[in-house]
Amino acid sequence: MTSQDVILGILMDDSHSGYEIKHKFETLFSYFYNASYGTIYPTLGKMEKLGLITKESILQDGKPNKNVYTITEAGREAFVQYLESDIQGVELKSDFMVRLFFGEWTEPERVIRWLERSIAKEERQIERLNADYERWKSHMSPTQEICIALGIANQESNRRILLEGLAKLKAQL
Amino acid sequence: MTSQDVILGILMDDSHSGYEIKHKFETLFSYFYNASYGTIYPTLGKMEKLGLITKESILQDGKPNKNVYTITEAGREAFVQYLESDIQGVELKSDFMVRLFFGEWTEPERVIRWLERSIAKEERQIERLNADYERWKSHMSPTQEICIALGIANQESNRRILLEGLAKLKAQL
DNA sequence: TCAGACATGTAACAAGTTACATGATTTT
C-alpha cells in the first residue's frame, strides 16, 4: 500500500484537491492512515504525469486557486490492481506502549500520569469516532461500518485495560 | 521516541549484541515496535561514538564474533531523559483497514476472503501473545503485564468485530 | 543436503516529515 493507492481510493467516487484529500485523511481516516502535504502534493504531481489522474484549475475569488484532480480510466485500473494485490501487515509504532514496557525504570507516579492521560485521550477518541459515525452512517458502506466499529471497539478495549491496570498500580503504591 | 531510546531501554537491565536486540524486537515487542538490522547496527555504532554504550567483542568458536554492548552512566541518563520527555502519539498504518474502507469497489467475495484471513491471523496472534504471557509472566513487571493485556484485549476485540462484520456481509450476499 | 540459527555490517534506495514561502478571508 502506497500513498498513491490511498489517494486513488479517495478519488474513486469524487474529484478532489490536495487540500481536500488532506482533510479526508484527518477526519475519516487518521485512525489507520495519514499523510502530510509534503507527501500529498508531490504524489498528485507524479500521478498526473503517469496519467492516473487529470488536473483542472479552478479560479476562486478571495481564495487561492484550487487544483481539482479527477481519476482516469488508467487510474481506476491501477486501483483495482492494488485491491487484487497481497495485503501488507499492519505497522504500529506506539511510544506509549514502549514506555509502559520500560515503566519499571521510572517512578510509579509518572507511570500513573501516563495512564491517566492515555485514558483521557482514549475517551476523547471514542467520542469523536461515535460522533463521526452518527454524522456519516447514512452514507457509509457496510465495510466502512466495520472499519469504524473496529476503531471504536479497539479504543473501548484500551480504555478498559488501562483503567484496570491503573487500579492495580495504585493499589501497589 | 527514536530507535536509540528503545535500544537504551533494552540495555537497561542487561548487555546484549545487535543480533539479540533484533530477537527481542521480534519476540517481546513486535506488536508495538520493530526495527531491522539496517537500523540496529548503525544505531549501535552511533551510540558507541556518543558514549552511551560500550562495546566488548567476544570470540566464539564455530560462530562469528559477537559484539556485546553495555549501557554507560551517560546512556542511563539519556534513557531517563527520554522517559521524562513528552509522549508521541501512536502511529498506525493498516493496509487491511484501508481496503475495508474502500471495500465497495471490489466483489463481496474478495472482501469476505480478506475478513476470513484477517480473523485467522488475529487468532494466531492471540495464541502467540497468550503463550508469550505464560512463558514470561513470572519475570514480567506490572507495567509489562498491562502491555501484554492491551495487546491480547485488542486482538480479541478485533476478532469479535470482524466475525460480526463477516456474518453481516454474508447475510447480504 | 538443505533450511535455519548464529552473527555483523554497508550501500542503495524509498518514503515521508518539517519547515519555509506566500497570502487573502473569516471567525473568535
Add this chain to the structure above:
DNA sequence: AAAATCATGTAACTTGTTACATGTCTGA
C-alpha cells in the same frame, strides 16, 4: 488583534528498509 481556514508547493532532512556480502554449525 490573533488565530483558523483556505490553498499550493518545494527543499532539506530524517528515518528506515531491502538487498547484498560473508561464513559456520546444527538439526531435520
